[in-house]
Amino acid sequence: MKKIRKNRLYAVLFIFGSSLLATVLVLTALNQNINLFYSPSDLFSSNPSPNKSIRVGGLVQKGSLMRIPDSLEINFIITDLKEEVTVNYSGILPDLFKEEAGVVATGYYDQTNSSFQAFEILAKHDENYEPKEVVQALEGK
Amino acid sequence: MNRTFNSLKNFYHKLGSSPWFYRISGITIPYIALFSFLFLFIGIVWGVFFSPTDFKQGDVYRIIYIHVPAASVSQAIYYTMTVAAVVSMIWRMKMAGIFIKSMAPIGASFTFLALISGSIWGQPTWGTWWIWDARLTSTLVLFIFYIAIVSLYSSFSEKKSADQAVSILTLVGAVNLPIIKKSVDWWNTLHQPASIKFTESSSISTEMLYPLIISIFGFYLVVLLSGLMAMRAEIAKREINKEWFKNY
Structure with missing residues (x-):
């Protein structure tokens, strides 16, 4: 390789290396803040302020979903299979929201009665795609 | 071994020659156009009309064949x-x-399409058009890099300096690529991890996977086609006064 091209190669490596380093530093500094939500375990270990809105995510625990009659209010438990947190919410739910499915709730965590007051519920679905007929046939067995 | 290297080197030098590229691309474009239409048409029609309904998301998942x-x-x-x-x-x-x-x-156009189709998919499934999670944000950063490259290029009047400046910016933005890919594994995101996997079995059933692969192939052909056409146009613009172009 000619000397001038070798020098340009060093320039390429330097530009790429320095932007990589800068990005790694930024991402390391942000660390926890890049996560979209706390799992219930993270929530208990990080003691969030009750006045700051945060997100909690996990699975809706089986059998925990309770609807208050004649209102839009619901209660359910978000679990990461280690810890769990009770969530209160009043409003419209996304179609994919159901028990044993993924959920991300935005709201305020009150440590005194250890409940989570949500003002937004988002459904988190997984990466599995199966034909409806196949699943129904399997469940029918 | 030496022979393969030489023919590779030869091909590399030919790629660098604009008259050769202009001629070869002119010959291949009609065929690529035909195949890209075929693959895109079969993939999307099969996916949207004939693939099975998903057990969880219902029919809305069909936007996967675009997204x-x-x-x-x-x-x-x-x-x-x-x-x-x-x-x-x-x-x-x-x-x-x-x-x-x-x-x-x-x-930039395809990143925009990915963002918009994802947004349309997110509303009925997640319950929101947009969320600042790592996957969505890093894809938006990719879109901004494309736009920045286009606008940086257009701010130069001299092509040679434009090429060099744009190359540096492209190199800087490349850092974002592994972040987009790994964002769903490194951090908690609303976006789900990949369904198509190369090292283990995919988490999408084969009846849904085949039209998806055909559609992906169709999209790559469309990119190849539009890329060749755009490059020909750019060659024509830059070399309009060259002897070979006048004689073409």
Whole structure:
């Protein structure tokens, strides 16, 4: 390789290396803040302020979903299979929201009665795609 | 071994020659157009009308046949632009500069399509059009890099300096590519991890996977087609006064 091209190669490596380093530093500094939500375990270990809105995510625990009659209010438990947190919410739910499915709730965590007051519920679905007929046939067995 | 290397080297030098590229691309474009239409048509029609309904998401999942191919090519275009940027910086090959200039708007369009289709998919399934999670944000950053490359290029009047400046910017933006890919594994995101896996079995059933793969292939062909056409246009623009072009 000619000397001038070798020098340009060093320039390429330097530009790429320095932007990589800068990005790694930024991402390391942000660390926890890049996560979209706390799992219930993270929530208990990080003691969030009750006045700051945060997100909690996990699975809706089986059998925990309770609807208050004649209102839009619901209660359910978000679990990461280690810890769990009770969530209160009043409003419209996304179609994919159901028990044993993924959920991300935005709201305020009150440590005194250890409940989570949500003002937004988002459904988190997984990466599995199966034909409806196949699943129904399997469940029918 | 030496022979393969020589023919590779030969091909590399030919790629650098604009008259050769202009001629070869002119011959192949009609065939690529035919195949890209076929694959795109079969993939999307099969996916949207004939693939089975998903057990969880119902019919709304069918937007996957647009969203995943668009997202895939939007990143692949940037990978190829990064290679071109390195070639352009080290060897000052003018075709590499033409390549970056031509591909950037195409990449921007497909990233935009991925963002919009994802948004339309997110509303009925997640319950929101947009969320600042790591996958969505890093894809938006990719879109901004494409736009920045297009606008940086257009701010130069001299092509040679434009090519060099744009190469540096492309190289800087390449850092974002692994972040997009790994974002769903490194952090908690609303976006789910990948369904198509190369090392283990995919988490999408084969009846849904086949039309998806055909559609992805169709999208790559469309990118190839539009890339070749854009590069031809750029060659014509730059070399309009050259002897070979006048005699073409």
